[in-house]
Amino acid sequence: MTTRAAYYPVLADRVLPSTGLAQDAACVVVASLFIAVCAQLEIRLPFTPVPLSGQTLGVLYAGVLLGSRRGAAAAALYLAEGASGLPVFSGGAAGFVHLLGPTGGYLAGFVAGAYATGLLAERGWDRTPAKAFFAMLAGSAPIFALGLLGLSRFVPSETLLAQGLWPFIPGDLLKSAASAGLLPLGWKVTGGKAGR
Numbered sequence: 022m023t024t025r026a027a028y029y030p031v032l033a034d035r036v037l038p039s040t041g042l043a044q045d046a047a048c049v050v051v052a053s054l055f056i057a058v059c060a061q062l063e064i065r066l067p068f069t070p071v072p073l074s075g076q077t078l079g080v081l082y083a084g085v086l087l088g089s090r091r092g093a094a095a096a097a098l099y100l101a102e103g104a105s106g107l108p109v110f111s112g113g114a115a116g117f118v119h120l121l122g123p124t125g126g127y128l129a130g131f132v133a134g135a136y137a138t139g140l141l142a143e144r145g146w147d148r149t150p151a152k153a154f155f156a157m158l159a160g161s162a163p164i165f166a167l168g169l170l171g172l173s174r175f176v177p178s179e180t181l182l183a184q185g186l187w188p189f190i191p192g193d194l195l196k197s198a199a200s201a202g203l204l205p206l207g208w209k210v211t212g213g214k215a216g217r
Contacts, residue, residue: 052095089139126171
């Protein structure tokens with residue numbers, strides 16, 4: 022017999038206790054728009070087709086704030102918005118072709134990344150600095166895995182990590198460190214129990 026892991030409400034549940042499907046759908050839409058806004062923060066690097074952007078921050082926060090299912094739904098809606106032609110991808114890019122290009126694997130990884138961070142938040146990993154740090158890093162793992170897999174079709178294997186992973190590690194560490202302080206603080210500000 023397996024024991025089911027404890028479920029902790031996520032921050033969205035604390036701030037806006039769910040009143041049903043319509044409210045959940047509204048949260049998903051707002052989170053997808055948040056990802057789109059974060060995506061506009063972009064720095065192009067001359068040696069890789071993959072830009073530094075705020076997309077992953079938006080994706081992982083969608084997961085950690087909304088939980089696994091709603092966070093993954095927000096990431097999937099964001100991809101659908103971009104694929105349908107809305108200029109929501111990094112730097113205002115749009116179109117289905119971006120899902121098939123060098124950054125397509127990273128984009129595909131957004132759904133898994135949001136789900137992973139949300140799942141950890143539902144286990145209480147957003148309540149203490151150390152756990153919040155590792156929850157955000159864990160959410161980045163499937164994004165990088167699928168991103169590198171997709172990018173490997175476009176760049177030589179000997180430069181794959183130099184173009185698709187190493188330049189992004191400092192940003193991920195910084196993002197995770199900031200989240201380590203912000204997420205537990207969010208619980209304290211909203212009156213929730215941060216130390217569980």
